[in-house]
Amino acid sequence: MKVSLNKNHWLEYQTYVNPNNISLQTNSKKYTYLEIFKLSKKTAEYFSQKGIKKNHHVSIYSENNFEFVIAINALWFLGAIPIPLNIRLKENEIEKLLIHSQTSFLIVINMSLTIDSIQHKQKIEFSQKNIKSINTIDRIEKFNLKNIAVMIYSSGSTGDPKLVQLSFNNLYNSFISANSFVNHNEKDKWLATLPFYHIGGFSIITRSFISGTILSIPKSLKEVELIKSFNKFHPSVISLVPTQLKRLLDNKVKPWKQLRIIFIGGGPANEKLIQQAIDNNYPIVIVYGSTETSSMVTLCSTENIVKNRISAGKPFKNVKIKIVNNEDIELPIDEIGKIVIESKSVADSYFNSSEPKNIWDGKYYSNDLGKIDKKGNLHIVGREDDVIISGGENISLIEIENLISRKCSFNNFTTLAIKDKKWGQSYLLIIEAKKSDIIKNEVEKVLKSNMGKYKLPQRILFVNEIPKTELGKIKKNELMRKLKLNDL
Numbered sequence: 257m258k259v260s261l262n263k264n265h266w267l268e269y270q271t272y273v274n275p276n277n278i279s280l281q282t283n284s285k286k287y288t289y290l291e292i293f294k295l296s297k298k299t300a301e302y303f304s305q306k307g308i309k310k311n312h313h314v315s316i317y318s319e320n321n322f323e324f325v326i327a328i329n330a331l332w333f334l335g336a337i338p339i340p341l342n343i344r345l346k347e348n349e350i351e352k353l354l355i356h357s358q359t360s361f362l363i364v365i366n367m368s369l370t371i372d373s374i375q376h377k378q379k380i381e382f383s384q385k386n387i388k389s390i391n392t393i394d395r396i397e398k399f400n401l402k403n404i405a406v407m408i409y410s411s412g413s414t415g416d417p418k419l420v421q422l423s424f425n426n427l428y429n430s431f432i433s434a435n436s437f438v439n440h441n442e443k444d445k446w447l448a449t450l451p452f453y454h455i456g457g458f459s460i461i462t463r464s465f466i467s468g469t470i471l472s473i474p475k476s477l478k479e480v481e482l483i484k485s486f487n488k489f490h491p492s493v494i495s496l497v498p499t500q501l502k503r504l505l506d507n508k509v510k511p512w513k514q515l516r517i518i519f520i521g522g523g524p525a526n527e528k529l530i531q532q533a534i535d536n537n538y539p540i541v542i543v544y545g546s547t548e549t550s551s552m553v554t555l556c557s558t559e560n561i562v563k564n565r566i567s568a569g570k571p572f573k574n575v576k577i578k579i580v581n582n583e584d585i586e587l588p589i590d591e592i593g594k595i596v597i598e599s600k601s602v603a604d605s606y607f608n609s610s611e612p613k614n615i616w617d618g619k620y621y622s623n624d625l626g627k628i629d630k631k632g633n634l635h636i637v638g639r640e641d642d643v644i645i646s647g648g649e650n651i652s653l654i655e656i657e658n659l660i661s662r663k664c665s666f667n668n669f670t671t672l673a674i675k676d677k678k679w680g681q682s683y684l685l686i687i688e689a690k691k692s693d694i695i696k697n698e699v700e701k702v703l704k705s706n707m708g709k710y711k712l713p714q715r716i717l718f719v720n721e722i723p724k725t726e727l728g729k730i731k732k733n734e735l736m737r738k739l740k741l742n743d744l
Contacts, residue, residue: 258270258273258274258468259435259440259466259467259468260465260466260467260468262401262424262428262466263399264399265329265332265396265399266462266465266466267279267289267292267296267465268293268396270289270468271289271290271292271293273468274289274468275288275290276288276290277289277468278470279291279464279465279470280292280322280325280464280470280473281470281472281473281489282322282472282473282475283474283475283485283488289468292325292326292329293329294392295326295384295387296326296330296333297333297392297393297396298387298390298391298392299327299330299382299387299390300329300330300331300333300334300393300396301390301391301392301393302382302386302387302390303327303330303331303336303361303363303380304334304393305390306361306378306380307361307378308331308334308336308361309334309335310334310335310336310397311336311337312334312337312360312361313336313337313357313358313359313360313361313407314331314336314337314338314339314359314360314361314362314363315338315339315340315341315353315357315359315361315362315363316328316338316339316340316341316362316365317341317343317362317363317365317367318340318343318363318364318365318366318367318452319343319365319366319367319476319477320448320451320452320457320473320474320476320477321365321366321473322384322473323365323383323384324365325461325471325473327363327365327382328461332397332405333393333396334397335397337404337405337406337407338406338407339357339359339406339407339408339409339419340406340408340452340453341353341409342409342451342453342454342649343367343451343453344708344709344710345707345708346705346706346707346708349708352417353409353417356417356419356608357407357419357607357608358608360378361378361379361380362378362379362380363380364379364380364381364382365381365382365383366383400424401423401424401428402423402424402425403423403424404421404422404423405422405423405424405426405427406422406427406458407419407420407421407422407607408420408454408455408458408547409453409547410455410546410547410548410650417609418547418606418609419606419607419608420455420547420548420603420606420607421603421605421606421607422455422547422550423603423604425600426601426603426604427459427462427601428462428466429550429599429600429601430459430549430550430551430552430601431459431462431463431467433552433553433572433573433574433575433599434459434463434552434572435463435467436572436573436574437517437541437557437572438463438493438516438517440468440469441469442469443492443514444467444469444470444492444493444516445469445470445471445472445489445490445491445492445493445514446460446463446464446469446470446471446491446492446493446494447472447474447485447486447489447491447493447494448460448461448471448472448473448474449482449494449495449496450477450495450496450497450522450648451477454522454547454648455545455546455547455550455551456495456497456521456551456648457495459550459551459552460495472485472489472491474489479503479507482500482503483504483507483509486509486512487512490512490513490514490515491514491515492514492515492516492517493517493519494515494517494518494519495519495520495521496519496520497520497522497523497647497680498520498522498523498525498526499648499680500648501518501520501529501533501538502529502678505529505532505533510536510537511536511537511538511539515538515539516539517539517541518533518538518539518540519541519542519543519552520540520542520543521542521544522647522648522680523645523646523647523648523680523681524636524645524675524680524681525542525566525680526677526680527565527566530542530561530566534558534561534562539558540558540561541555541556541557541558542555542556542561542566542567542568542569543555543568543569544568544569544634544636546620546622547603548615548620548622549597549599549601549602549620550602550603551601552572553571553572553575553577553599553601554568554569554572554575554577555569555570555572556569556633557569560633564629564631564633567629567633567634567635568626568634568635568636569633569634570632570633570634571597571634572599574599574600575598575599575601576598576599577595577596577597577598577634578596578598578628579591579592579593579594579595579596579626579627579628580593580596580621581593581594582594589627589628589629590627590628590629590630591627592625592626592627592637593625593626593627594621594622594624594625594640595622595624595625595626595634596619596620596621597619597620597622598618598619598620599618600618602615602618603615603620623639623640623643624638624640625637625638625639625640642654642671642673644681644682645680645681646676646679646680646681646682646710647678647679647680647710648680649710649711651683651710651711653673653683656671656683656685656703656707656711657670657671659703659706659707660685660699660702660703663702663706664698664699665695665698666687666688666689666695668687668688668689668722669685669686669688669722670685670686670722670730670735671683671684671685671686672684672686672732672735672736672739672741674714674741682713682714683713683714684713684714684715684716684739684741685699685713685716685717686717686718686719686722686735686739687716687717687718687719688718688719688720688721688722689718690718691718692718695718700716717739719735719738719739722735723735
């Protein structure tokens with residue numbers, strides 16, 4: 257295996273050293289690095305003819321597929337900046353992101369997106385047939401580590417969108433961190449088990465091209481297709497969110513010979529679920545990270561789990577983590593505070609954000625609260641803001657509350673984050689009113705018509721009174737006790 261020297265585009269380098277090695281495989285075809293390189297150059301020429309230029313912000317609306325990977329490399333060859341969009345969002349939500357990100361072009365790949373509802377003039381519907389008669393370009397924009405490689409959305413504590421700007425240097429250093437554990441080899445196969453519009457999924461692409469290993473793309477991320485892909489591709493490294501791991505166990509899928517690592521991230525891991533996986537001989541590795549850190553920054557191996565129980569594990573060698581209080585003073589062992597991450601994989605900034613600045617000098621002041629134990633393991637104990645992670649998706653409860661306040665007829669309500677056996681986390685919508693089908697139907701209609709299905713509450717409950725302080729702040733702990741809920 258030859259890791260990219262990081263002086264040229266990663267695909268360009270792998271094409272030079274491993275032109276005939278398999279780079280990517282789908283259910284129907286395998287592609288060498290040379291083939292991917294030529295198709296990416298043809299796609300770059302096609303995009304250039306459509307008007308895409310250096311530094312243009314280009315949003316991509318696509319499922320995980322071969323064309324997405326080609327489009328990303330093509331945009332990099334042009335010096336444009338890709339912005340993968342969450343395809344689970346409603347079209348009105350996507351339109352807001354296009355405005356916020358100052359998108360110049362919208363690329364839609366093999367999917368339907370109603371053009372009437374998306375008010376964007378520069379829309380390109382892309383598939384392989386578009387580039388059959390296109391000649392490849394000779395010129396490729398010079399590779400620069402400092403350039404922004406991708407911008408990826410992550411929900412903010414105010415409900416406002418947070419668009420994280422990640423450089424090639426950030427992504428490369430994230431790979432170096434992960435590779436210190438993975439130690440990629442020529443026989444390794446990554447399986448694209450997570451959406452490419454999330455950093456966990458996007459990193460699967462970059463790790464494959466930097467390491468020169470094989471990227472396998474399943475037909476879809478649906479449960480049945482993922483299970484088929486395990487049997488078809490026999491990947492050696494996969495990343496799963498806890499929900500996917502549960503489905504794998506529920507279907508009694510046994511680990512295959514080639515499987516070396518299963519990374520588990522994207523939200524709180526249930527101890528019972530992890531133990532069940534280990535008992536079934538799954539090579540479980542719990543990881544912790546965020547979009548702002550270009551994916552994983554800590555790791556808890558199976559051995560560490562067995563010896564010390566579940567935690568987020570220890571930071572990689574080139575990552576520093578500390579716990580601080582509100583005055584930015586580092587706290588001693590076992591004291592809970594805000595998690596601060598220092599690494600070359602930490603993003604430089606957000607794009608067009610109203611959020612308080614929490615990234616500077618290579619440090620990311622996360623919204624997560626945690627502690628470090630005597631053995632150096634990081635433990636995540638909660639979130640400082642009201643963002644929950646449900647099935648690997650970030651959900652801003654503030655965003656939901658703001659929407660209900662604007663659109664619904666009632667005023668007294670709140671949301672409560674809870675544990676969810678299926679999705680890891682979910683939330684309850686609590687309304688201060690007599691139980692009413694009319695109110696319930698009203699709020700369900702508002703949420704379903706304005707937000708993705710995954711943002712809906714687990715349940716809607718009615719109470720006679722929501723407890724509040726004299727200043728009007730809701731006493732959520734008291735409300736939890738009142739509802740006999742112990743898992744806030």
